[in-house]
Amino acid sequence: MTREECAALLAYAGRIDPRAALLDPAETAGQLATWCELLRDVPATAPGGWDAAAAVRRHVECSPYPVLPVDITRPWAAHRRELLARHTDPRPAVDPDDVAAYQDAIRAQRNAVATGQAAPSGSRQLTGGPHPTVAARIAGRALPADAAEALAPYRPARAARQAAAAAGRPDALSVPCGWCRAPVGEQCRRRTNATPDRPGTWTRRRTPHPTRTDDAAARPARQEHAA
Numbered sequence: 553m554t555r556e557e558c559a560a561l562l563a564y565a566g567r568i569d570p571r572a573a574l575l576d577p578a579e580t581a582g583q584l585a586t587w588c589e590l591l592r593d594v595p596a597t598a599p600g601g602w603d604a605a606a607a608v609r610r611h612v613e614c615s616p617y618p619v620l621p622v623d624i625t626r627p628w629a630a631h632r633r634e635l636l637a638r639h640t641d642p643r644p645a646v647d648p649d650d651v652a653a654y655q656d657a658i659r660a661q662r663n664a665v666a667t668g669q670a671a672p673s674g675s676r677q678l679t680g681g682p683h684p685t686v687a688a689r690i691a692g693r694a695l696p697a698d699a700a701e702a703l704a705p706y707r708p709a710r711a712a713r714q715a716a717a718a719a720g721r722p723d724a725l726s727v728p729c730g731w732c733r734a735p736v737g738e739q740c741r742r743r744t745n746a747t748p749d750r751p752g753t754w755t756r757r758r759t760p761h762p763t764r765t766d767d768a769a770a771r772p773a774r775q776e777h778a779a
Contacts, residue, residue: 553604557596558588561624565608571618590621594628598668602631632666639665639672708758709739722768724760731761740764
């Protein structure tokens, strides 16, 4: 802060907290010199919402002690760390092969952020989803037949459900399995027997249990009867 900014901040502190105001001119001049010395690296305002006057006001509202320069430097240090944590060192407009110039440009960017002269530059990210025209094209779009066929060996449950739907058969995974207790949407399981050197484990079946297929076939009839 400049001397004028420190004087304005000190006057503001004295106005909202009379304990910070000094009546003796010599004491006032000494107090101003102290504030200027301790706040010379603290900006009056900076990107990200920093305002030294707001820091003074928060201290007066929350602390029973008179405001001191350290009550401004500490919040600024925390705010500066938060700014630098969001800064991602964007590529400067210098030749990257010139190592010294490139490093100097990076340091200048960081110094500008650390001193409140520039806002941090974060990574670009997608926040609004795909473009409306792209979203309209892919909404509800089925996987191409050749791609689905190529992926079928790696997605046996999905392939079985698609094959059942194409053949007009009931979807067995639409009901829980009464045999292995697999929930809706999950493949049936089977238990492998334990051996002396290996414990038994659960593995997924490529096909549902017959009782589950029967339950899926009988579900429409049960729903119609209940109605």
